Amino acid sequence: MTTPLSEYASHPCFGMASRQTVGRLHLPVAPRANAMIRFGNGKAQSEPAMMPEEAVGWMEQTLGEGVEVGIVGISGPGDPMAVPEPTIRTLRMVRDKHPDISLCLTTIGLGADLYAPELAELGVSHVTLLVDAVTPAVAETLYAWIRPGRKTVPLGDSAKVLVEEQAKAVAAFKQAGITVKINTTVYPGYNADHVEDIASAMAGLGADIMAVVPYWPGEDEDEFPAKPDMELLAEVRDKAARHISLMPAWEECGEGLVGRKTPDAKEAATMALPKPTKDRPNVAAVSSNGMDVDLHLGHAVKILVYGPREDGLNCLLETREAPEPGSGSSRWETLAELLSDCFVLLTASAGQNPREILSRSGLNVMITDGEISSTVDVLYGGGRKGKKCKK
Template sequence: METTTTEYTNHPCFGIAARKQFGRLHLPVAPRSNAKVRFTSNARPQPAMMPEEALSWMEQVIDNGMDIDIVGITGPGDPLASPEPVIRTLRMVRETYPDMKLCLTSIGLNGAMHAPELADIGLSHITLLVDAVDPAVAEKLYAWVRPSTKTVSLEEGVRKLLDEQAAAVSAFSKAGITVKVNTTVYPSINAGHVESVAKTVSELGASMMAVVPYIPTEENHEISRTDQGLLSTVRECAAAHINLMPAWDECGESIVGTEMKKPSMGGVTVLPKPTPERPNVAVVSSNGMDVDLHLGHAAQVMIYGPREDGLACLLEVRDAPEPGSGVNRWKQLSSMLSDCFVLLAASAGERPRDVLSRNGISVLITDGGIEGTVDVLYGGGKKGKKKNTI
């Protein structure tokens, strides 16, 4: 007879009733993926937010009356593929909200080396995505695995992944962090293998397991959806080795609090706001009408701000620092824009976004008209004719 854990009944992320009662906020600050399952969506993920932007969004969500009990980092990439912005975000949340529960979801590559630091921050629990413990099964699941920035063969990548997943389960458990393993049941691929996964991760120190059905994406129908009968059978087998979460109930980066949507200019208000110290908006444009330039290609920056009567208008145009000096170029730009709270660009690299964000300037990626977008930033109701997106 299948059993489930009761130890974490009232935890915000464990148990159906608890997950409906507690507010959760997923901060999309993980910029890079280090593996891809063959049967998942091929859609390009949205760009990650900078840590400072994520904290600002969180503060707005809470100021707007949402009760948030736990903050998680689940995407858009893997939190441990580029750990620096993720750890920086967690530290800022911990400093701002000392009693907030923190968690993250990862496949586990690089996990063991970061377990002590994450324990020091006070991570409540980690969810590790483990779909196989046998390389032969894993090779059928993954399209590619990239343990570092260097491309390796699928065979080498899969073996590295399984070794590091095992090390991560053990390291997080020993560090005092609750380890939950999510295993997706792919019919005809790993359904008969899930019991081995449960036994292995339990012996390594995992506290519980969630058995998740595979749901095909619109563009991927290579294998069928996991039916309820198969899911029940797999759960019965897994439950012989590890405590199971109650029947699967979706938890992911799309869940914000109990109702709110992911941040976007057209949805939840996540826009940076002017301050007395930083009242202006910086814009890069080729024609003076649309936000249509990559930040790295901009020779000039247009500065918009409020006039004496309060209406926003073009105040001046400043020459951007010359390219070729690497990170110093973005430091110079940050200094040059010390009176600006946001910079609008059609696209921008991760390095300039990081440098500008650390210096108090959010980079808003948009293809909207300048007049409409600036109006929105100052609280107006008018938007550019084109879609504005972060």
């Protein structure tokens, strides 16, 4: 027996009326994909993930502009559960700052069952699970690759793991008291006649509701499935509805999203400027000429440290030797210790790993290409007119 859709009408993501009034904001903090559909709309993410601190800063800026946000979700650019730490950290920061905002995430489900209790403790209201197959044979026809861990696994083996892990995820989320929505994309010729099996299996595991999503081919994809026609979609929906409540009609998840276009790393770093604190009063910068922020962080051999002097002027205080390259993550952990008195590091570019390690240590990494002195001046609120720092 299925649950009437009316029981979900008040839910901020399932109720159609509330969708028109409740703003949703997706924070792109998931750095890695763990699977890829063979077809064009399933390509791995091309945009880099934001650091949790950057994403929350973007959220705060959006809220500061008077935009009403009722739901914050994590759905990309990779899978939120492929690298759970930034997902959990982001959700915790949002929950601490805004206890009344609803939290959600979208995942393929690999390894997600292990984090169900923690997500429930954070107050995640619902999880959308992307389920396009419930048998390894069908999954194998849909995916280009599936990576349950760090290493590549043969597709036949990883497809079996995916099906098993998705079932475990549904059961774990339901046991934790989290609402589970299933999103199934219909690929004509591949899984269209399998959707009823998905609906039946997911309902049997306790999933609450299902969205049937049409595959939308991109340009120059003649060799891939065609977009399902209305007749096929209606037939698929009718069969699925015998087992589980369905969303009234598929609507793109982006509808109702609020705020500006998702910023890139440079935009994110400058939208919500970090501020000095008692323990971290200084600014660090990397530069080839001592005047401009023009170096990739990995190429820096010296770090310029700026901060307030006794007379209150913000000036170059000292130059510090950067850790030697070649030591992997420990290099950035050493740099974090070296700059423990700095609240921000200015660089023209930086990789995902150093940004993650430094951000987690409390050091904001700001991607910029501006003049050091003017950028430092802005970070300290404009400085003192008429006074210049003398070397």
